[in-house]
Amino acid sequence: MLILLYTKDEVSYDRFHAGVNQIYRIIPVRTNPDGSDASFGGNTGYLQGPKFTAALPELHSFIRLQSGNEDIKKDNEVTSQELLYVDSNFFSVFSFPLLGGNPATALKEPNSVVISEDMAKKYFGTTDAIGKTMYFKNKDKFDPMLVTAVARKCPQNSSIKFDVLRPMLVSDADKNNNDNWFNFFLNTFVVIRPDASIKSVESKMKSLYEKDAKETIRMMADKYGDKTTTTYLLQPFTAMHLSKQFSADNGLRDASNPMYSYILSGIALFILLIACINFVNLTVARSIKRAKEIGIRKVVGGDRKQLITQFMGESFILCFAAFLLAIVLVQLVLPYFNQLSNKALSLSYLLDARLIISYIGLLLITGFLAGFYPAIILSGYNPVETLYSRFTLHGKNLLQKSLVVLQFSLATLLIITTITIYSQFNFLTSQKLGYDDTNLVSVTKSNLTRPEVKLFKETLLKNPNILDIAPKNAGRWGTVARINGETQVEFSYETVNESFLPMYKIPIIKGRNFSESFPSDTSASVIVNESFVQKAGWKDPIGQEVNFWYNNNKKYKVIGVIRDYHYASLNEKIMPQLFTIKPDNPYGIAFIKIKPNTASTSLKYIEQVYKKLFPINPYTYVFKDAENVRQYESEAKWKQVMLFGAILTIFISCIGLFGLSVLSAEKRLKEIGIRKVLGASVQAVVTILSKDFLKLIIIALLVAIPVAWYVSSKWLDNYPYRIHLNPWMFIAAGILVILIAIITVSYQAIRAAIANPMKSLRTE
Numbered sequence: 001m002l003i004l005l006y007t008k009d010e011v012s013y014d015r016f017h018a019g020v021n022q023i024y025r026i027i028p029v030r031t032n033p034d035g036s037d038a039s040f041g042g043n044t045g046y047l048q049g050p051k052f053t054a055a056l057p058e059l060h061s062f063i064r065l066q067s068g069n070e071d072i073k074k075d076n077e078v079t080s081q082e083l084l085y086v087d088s089n090f091f092s093v094f095s096f097p098l099l100g101g102n103p104a105t106a107l108k109e110p111n112s113v114v115i116s117e118d119m120a121k122k123y124f125g126t127t128d129a130i131g132k133t134m135y136f137k138n139k140d141k142f143d144p145m146l147v148t149a150v151a152r153k154c155p156q157n158s159s160i161k162f163d164v165l166r167p168m169l170v171s172d173a174d175k176n177n178n179d180n181w182f183n184f185f186l187n188t189f190v191v192i193r194p195d196a197s198i199k200s201v202e203s204k205m206k207s208l209y210e211k212d213a214k215e216t217i218r219m220m221a222d223k224y225g226d227k228t229t230t231t232y233l234l235q236p237f238t239a240m241h242l243s244k245q246f247s248a249d250n251g252l253r254d255a256s257n258p259m260y261s262y263i264l265s266g267i268a269l270f271i272l273l274i275a276c277i278n279f280v281n282l283t284v285a286r287s288i289k290r291a292k293e294i295g296i297r298k299v300v301g302g303d304r305k306q307l308i309t310q311f312m313g314e315s316f317i318l319c320f321a322a323f324l325l326a327i328v329l330v331q332l333v334l335p336y337f338n339q340l341s342n343k344a345l346s347l348s349y350l351l352d353a354r355l356i357i358s359y360i361g362l363l364l365i366t367g368f369l370a371g372f373y374p375a376i377i378l379s380g381y382n383p384v385e386t387l388y389s390r391f392t393l394h395g396k397n398l399l400q401k402s403l404v405v406l407q408f409s410l411a412t413l414l415i416i417t418t419i420t421i422y423s424q425f426n427f428l429t430s431q432k433l434g435y436d437d438t439n440l441v442s443v444t445k446s447n448l449t450r451p452e453v454k455l456f457k458e459t460l461l462k463n464p465n466i467l468d469i470a471p472k473n474a475g476r477w478g479t480v481a482r483i484n485g486e487t488q489v490e491f492s493y494e495t496v497n498e499s500f501l502p503m504y505k506i507p508i509i510k511g512r513n514f515s516e517s518f519p520s521d522t523s524a525s526v527i528v529n530e531s532f533v534q535k536a537g538w539k540d541p542i543g544q545e546v547n548f549w550y551n552n553n554k555k556y557k558v559i560g561v562i563r564d565y566h567y568a569s570l571n572e573k574i575m576p577q578l579f580t581i582k583p584d585n586p587y588g589i590a591f592i593k594i595k596p597n598t599a600s601t602s603l604k605y606i607e608q609v610y611k612k613l614f615p616i617n618p619y620t621y622v623f624k625d626a627e628n629v630r631q632y633e634s635e636a637k638w639k640q641v642m643l644f645g646a647i648l649t650i651f652i653s654c655i656g657l658f659g660l661s662v663l664s665a666e667k668r669l670k671e672i673g674i675r676k677v678l679g680a681s682v683q684a685v686v687t688i689l690s691k692d693f694l695k696l697i698i699i700a701l702l703v704a705i706p707v708a709w710y711v712s713s714k715w716l717d718n719y720p721y722r723i724h725l726n727p728w729m730f731i732a733a734g735i736l737v738i739l740i741a742i743i744t745v746s747y748q749a750i751r752a753a754i755a756n757p758m759k760s761l762r763t764e
Contacts, residue, residue: 001330001359002337003268005345007261008355013157013241013254017095019191022060023237024198026052026188026205027246030228042246045183046174048232049087049190055208058196063093064168065160066186067251071137071618074123078137080444080618083164084251085186093191094160100130101149107167113145114165120150137616156344159240159252181213182220187251189237198234205232224480224550225488254342267645270410272362274652276369277403279315281659283374308375315371323363340637404660404696405703407653408737412704413711414646415733420712420725421639427570427723428632434565435504440624441592441603443610444474445617448587452613453497456590459609465602467593470499474588476568481578482547483536491532491576492567495585501527501562503593511542511560514581518559522581527560532576546578556580566721569631573720591624599623650737654744657693661745664689665752672752685753690745697741701734708733 014020026048031037049062066085071078091103098106099117106114113134120129129150135142145166154161174180192201209232210217220226240248240255247255297307331347338345445452448471457469477493498514509530514521526546533541541558548554564574594602603621610619665672672685709725716722 001326002333003264004355004358004362005330006337006341006343007265008352008358009157009343009345010242010256010258010261014159014238016155016157017093017237020237022192022194023093024190024192024234025237025240025246026190027233027235028184029231029233031231033227033229041184042187042235042240042248042252043184043250044186044188045180046170046186047178047180049188050175051212052205052208052232053190056201056204058193058201058204060191060193061089061093062191063087063090063189064186065090065189065251066168070164070166071616072123073135073137073142073616078616078618080620081164083166084160084162085166085168087168090165093189096154096160097152099127099150099152103149106149107165109146109148110167110169111143111145112148112167114149114151115147116151116163117153119163120147140616142616159248159254161253178213178216179219181209181216182226185250190234192234202231202233225482225486264641267649271645271648271652272366273369274403274407274410274649274656276366278652278656278659279318279370280373281403281656281663311375312367312371315375316367319363319367319370323359340640342637401660401696404653404657404693405700407649407656408697408700408741409704409707411646411650411653412701412733412737413708414642414649415736416705416708416729417712417715418639418642418646419729419733420715420723421635421642423723423729424716424719425632425635425639427721428635428719429629431566431570431721433628434563435506437624437628439594439596439599440503441594441606441621442624442627443590443592443606443619443621444588445590445610445614446474446586446588448590450583450587453587453590456609456613459613460592460606463602463605465595465598465605467595468499468503469593470497470503470591471587472496472500472589472591473585479548482549483538483544487536489532489535489576491528491535491578494567494577494579495582495587496579497581500579500591503591504565506565507563508560509563511558513560514579521559522583524556525559525580526556527562527579528558529562529574529577530564531574532578533561535576569628570721571631571719650740654740657741657744658748661689661693661748664692665748668752672755676753682750682753686746686749689749689752690742693741693745694738697738701737705730705734 017023025042026044027042028044028048029037044064046064049064053059053062064085064087067082068085069080069082072081086107088107090107091098101114106112113136115123115129115134117127120127123129123134124132127150129147132147133144134147136145137143151162151165192198209230235243235246240246240252242256242258242261244257249255294307327347334345334347337343453469453471460466460469473493473495477495478490479493480488480490483489496514498516501508501513508527511527514525514527518525528541528546536544538544541561544558546556546558548556562579566574567577568574592602592606606621607619610617668689672689675685675688708730712725716725
């Protein structure tokens with residue numbers, strides 16, 4: 001039920017909009033001259049939406065959507081607020097209901113703002129906020145904005161979620177600047193006429209782009225050496241959420257991987273199937289206890305059809321009772337499941353007609369699968385044999401034995417993959433990053449200037465708990481430059497000062513650090529990492545030139561080389577990196593090193609200083625080491641999911657093994673009795689009953705280990721920095737499975753071994 005809720009939510013994303021099948025996102029695909037992919041992404045610029053819509057009759061309208069952050073002032077408190085900039089016809093395309101306001105005009109005026117009901121309650125204390133004023137920061141002052149509409153809370157299954165909407169304002173200069181064909185920073189959606197051919201529209205967009213951007217394409221090739229070609233595709237709006245190639249980002253939320261749904265659904269179906277067949281095993285194994293009942297029913301006139309109906313009825317009653325219990329359990333564990341899956345699911349989802357039909361189908365199929373085989377077997381018993389206790393269970397039980405192999409193969413597979421995921425997660429969170437991230441606090445301040453850094457640092461260092469402060473640009477910058485003549489290198493572009501590398505304890509392996517003793521460092525010097533040197537092919541990097549040819553042919557000298565460090569997560573390979581202290585580049589983050597065990601007092605002091613120096617800026621901070629760990633939240637949640645899957649599979653597999661051991665003991669009662677009369681010990685009897693099952697477990701291990709090795713290797717291939725599969729993982733999993741199997745079988749084996757042999761040997 002939980003997994004059906006999860007999967008239903010995943011596939012239902014964005015389908016609540018009216019006319020959603022006509023809404024598409026414009027996707028640019030860039031290709032290198034050799035035909036390889038240059039880049040994939042869902043972002044476009046200012047021009048694609050209006051130019052394509054104006055020229056192509058198949059396009060009814062367009063909407064551009066860009067994410068951003070603005071500072072909002074309430075009383076004397078300033079906070080940073082995430083918002084969306086959208087075109088004025090936003091509510092005519094997307095079906096977000098309003099509590100109040102006119103959807104057609106709510107975003108017409110430049111100073112208008114639309115807020116969610118949650119934002120209205122937070123800012124004004126009521127949802128009756130239309131006509132009220134909010135204050136948004138504009139440079140060094142706060143401008144008033146008029147609330148023109150209040151929207152209901154966005155649905156859980158929406159890729160677009162917002163608390164604040166502002167009109168997208170595009171200047172005439174940007175509208176007429178064809179260079180904007182090559183700026184990709186927002187999402188563009190178009191509404192396609194129902195009778196339009198998508199392939200035809202994509203072909204027309206290609207022709208229009210090549211014609212309209214012809215001069216810009218030539219200029220980009222001449223000035224920047226950009227030889228890539230761009231083609232525009234249309235992505236269905238409903239396909240964004242689960243797209244692996246063009247995911248939902250930059251203002252779009254909750255992008256997911258369909259593999260999660262496939263894995264969870266596979267686990268759910270397999271566990272349910274195992275449980276059904278286990279029920280068959282247990283029912284058949286205990287059927288000897290009901291043999292006389294079946295014989296009497298047949299003697300007094302009961303036919304096989306009636307017996308089948310009875311046993312199927314019992315199966316459905318049991319399944320229905322389990323079904324009701326499952327609903328209660330779902331309600332109890334749903335909060336934790338939501339936390340694990342990053343969802344906000346509720347039982348109100350059960351009111352969905354398709355989901356109700358799915359659950360009813362689940363109940364009927366489960367009841368049928370669990371009851372049909374036992375009903376056929378039990379209804380076929382000979383009444384004479386059963387009434388005279390001459391009934392025995394015949395056959396080699398190949399179905400049950402095959403199931404045990406299958407169950408424990410899957411259990412072993414899940415155990416090994418769980419161990420692999422745990423080991424990789426521990427590796428990601430404990431691996432040395434190449435720099436010191438302990439006791440490092442990052443404080444965000446947009447457009448942090450050099451004088452502000454100097455004042456902030458001087459004030460903070462008055463506190464002995466503050467050891468140092470170093471600024472850096474906010475976010476991740478990337479650009480290209482030429483080296484060795486015409487060779488281009490793409491790299492991560494960092495703006496720092498001379499304190500950054502010493503604070504991070506990043507070793508300089510060649511050359512020197514930036515220094516105030518060399519005034520030319522601000523205008524003519526850069527530091528690069530080992531990956532940059534390797535990419536450039538330099539043997540002696542000190543003194544080499546890096547040419548920013550597109551910026552007035554500005555050239556910089558390499559004065560130092562640092563050892564590679566993981567400036568991004570370990571999910572990404574270390575790429576070329578370049579550092580500058582260029583005065584024109586703004587800072588956005590201040591890293592503050594504090595003494596160990598002084599977090600509480602140091603943070604309080606930092607906040608006081610920040611609010612005193614920057615009173616109109618919001619104060620936020622984060623510890624760098626905690627931020628690094630949060631990069632692996634997905635791995636952390638999936639290790640828990642796989643652990644639960646492994647435990648469930650092992651538990652249910654043990655139930656099946658227990659059922660089969662009961663069946664085996666029932667079949668061999670007389671044999672056990674004879675062996676005991678002839679002097680066999682309890683240990684000998686237990687060994688005889690257990691060895692056949694151990695053979696099945698060993699077969700399961702032989703089947704599962706190669707598969708587990710292949711699956712784990714493929715999963716680890718997604719990580720540039722990964723653990724190596726060690727034999728101990730497979731040995732530990734094998735020992736664990738064997739121990740669990742022995743414990744499960746031994747209970748029934750010991751019980752049979754200590755039973756009185758006279759009872760099993762007595763005949764009537």
